[in-house]
Amino acid sequence: MKVVRGGTVVESHWSAPADLVIDDGRIVAVLAPDTEVDAAAEIIDATGKLVLPGGVDPHCHVGFTSGEFTSLDSYRECTTAAVFGGTTTIVDFAIPRPGQRPLDAAGIQRAKAVEGLCDSALHACVVEWDDTTADQLATLADAGIRTVKMFTTYAGETMANEHTILNTMQTTRDLGGMVVIHCESDAIVTDAQNLAAASAGVDASHMAQTRPELAETASVAAVLAIAESQRAPVYFVHQSTPAAVELVADARKRGLVAFTEAVAHHLILDDSAYRGAHPERFVCCPPLRSAETVAELGRHLFTGHITTIGSDHCCYDTAQKQLHRHDVRHMPNGLPGVETRLPVIFSHYVGGLGLSASRFVELTAAGPARTNGLYPRKGSLMPGADADIALWDPDLEWTVTVDALHMATDYTPYEGQRLRGKPVTVLVRGTVVVHDGELVDPTPRGRHVEAAPLDFGTIPALVDAG
Numbered sequence: 001m002k003v004v005r006g007g008t009v010v011e012s013h014w015s016a017p018a019d020l021v022i023d024d025g026r027i028v029a030v031l032a033p034d035t036e037v038d039a040a041a042e043i044i045d046a047t048g049k050l051v052l053p054g055g056v057d058p059h060c061h062v063g064f065t066s067g068e069f070t071s072l073d074s075y076r077e078c079t080t081a082a083v084f085g086g087t088t089t090i091v092d093f094a095i096p097r098p099g100q101r102p103l104d105a106a107g108i109q110r111a112k113a114v115e116g117l118c119d120s121a122l123h124a125c126v127v128e129w130d131d132t133t134a135d136q137l138a139t140l141a142d143a144g145i146r147t148v149k150m151f152t153t154y155a156g157e158t159m160a161n162e163h164t165i166l167n168t169m170q171t172t173r174d175l176g177g178m179v180v181i182h183c184e185s186d187a188i189v190t191d192a193q194n195l196a197a198a199s200a201g202v203d204a205s206h207m208a209q210t211r212p213e214l215a216e217t218a219s220v221a222a223v224l225a226i227a228e229s230q231r232a233p234v235y236f237v238h239q240s241t242p243a244a245v246e247l248v249a250d251a252r253k254r255g256l257v258a259f260t261e262a263v264a265h266h267l268i269l270d271d272s273a274y275r276g277a278h279p280e281r282f283v284c285c286p287p288l289r290s291a292e293t294v295a296e297l298g299r300h301l302f303t304g305h306i307t308t309i310g311s312d313h314c315c316y317d318t319a320q321k322q323l324h325r326h327d328v329r330h331m332p333n334g335l336p337g338v339e340t341r342l343p344v345i346f347s348h349y350v351g352g353l354g355l356s357a358s359r360f361v362e363l364t365a366a367g368p369a370r371t372n373g374l375y376p377r378k379g380s381l382m383p384g385a386d387a388d389i390a391l392w393d394p395d396l397e398w399t400v401t402v403d404a405l406h407m408a409t410d411y412t413p414y415e416g417q418r419l420r421g422k423p424v425t426v427l428v429r430g431t432v433v434v435h436d437g438e439l440v441d442p443t444p445r446g447r448h449v450e451a452a453p454l455d456f457g458t459i460p461a462l463v464d465a466g
Contacts, residue, residue: 003037007046010357012366022387025429046391054088054388055342056379058368059310062092069332073315073408079116081406083433085339086423088118088388089378093149095125102126103136116446118428123180125149129164137171144450146177146373152219153184169232176453178233183219203326204279207287208271213241216286220244224251233257238312240266240286242296249305257456259307259371264341270294280325281411285333308367311337317409336407340414347419373451387430390423
């Protein structure tokens with residue numbers, strides 16, 4: 001038995017000084033401070049710390065292959081970085097390669113979970129509907145994989161047409177699942193890229209012009225219409241503009257079950273990065289937006305319109321990014337961020353702009369767990385939950401440098417940023433894995449966590465937004 005004593009416990013809807021009792025990897029009691037416990041219990045001192053549920057990252061790409069590029073981390077490497085950043089569950093994507101069945105892609109990724117230092121879940125992915133797809137999705141749901149990623153861009157690789165999106169929404173709805181969708185209009189993106197190639201250029205410094213905001217909002221509107229026609233739930237990944245977020249919020253007002261994910265780099269960084277020395281390091285889809293757009297997007301963390309914050313972690317290095325830096329149409333898209341997601345959001349929004357610690361927990365742990373069928377086992381500190389716990393020093397000041405991070409790359413988009421607040425002790429199912437900046441238990445203990453049928457009546461964002 002262990003007792004986390006002396007800290008302030010922060011749940012998604014309350015916070016107070018309290019002690020946590022852990023037994024057999026689960027939280028078994030939440031006690032008033034200094035309540036008498038078994039004298040033999042191991043005490044973990046949380047004095048002066050915030051005691052938070054371990055983060056749940058709803059958007060990670062681990063060892064992800066797109067075109068000629070594969071991101072550089074294994075499950076071991078990604079989850080090591082995750083726990084140092086206070087995240088104790090990642091949700092990866094099983095994106096099939098050309099000719100590969102969604103079921104087979106998921107089986108390969110699921111088998112990697114045991115390599116991790118923490119637990120993981122999976123999104124499946126459908127690119128093209130055929131007469132086997134419905135049965136594959138049913139088999140995946142039986143295995144606890146209920147969310148299905150889809151793309152409205154990347155023609156010829158992962159893009160799904162509207163018929164496939166509609167059929168997949170129908171099927172996942174009836175299986176207690178949900179489509180998770182990347183929305184950019186491929187036609188608008190292609191046109192913008194062609195215009196850029198004929199004028200200013202399509203090198204990394206012009207990334208923002210090659211994927212305009214209208215491409216995102218047009219695609220979101222189209223997908224919302226399909227979802228509404230089927231009364232099917234839908235989750236929009238990495239929404240980068242307030243207009244896109246507000247389209248989803250308006251759909252919720254009409255009664256649609258719809259969710260918005262933002263990612264850390266769209267909430268912190270802006271398109272001035274494309275005018276710096278290494279614009280290629282910041283190439284991601286959707287691209288970084290203007291400082292004004294970033295500020296407006298961040299405002300929706302406070303309005304309730306944003307449901308979750310992910311990382312969209314893609315662990316490429318500078319050499320991969322530079323290979324086609326003069327033509328973003330051939331570059332690998334994505335930024336490394338599984339380790340920095342929580343600290344940069346905590347410092348900028350909780351410490352800097354007054355977001356409550358409970359809202360932070362909702363956005364980065366409880367909300368992602370709910371929308372992925374993992375709550376209350378994950379994203380909570382209530383009795384019965386896995387004892388995935390991060391002890392945060394809210395006043396610790398530190399500077400982000402790639403040398404001090406643990407991701408399998410040679411850069412971080414937040415290099416040199418001065419942050420306040422950091423997880424200093426992290427427990428995975430009751431075992432202290434990280435303490436005072438050191439990996440104290442490197443034992444692989446990862447499990448694939450099966451998603452329960454999604455219960456949308458328990459998700460506060462449906463009530464809070466709008």
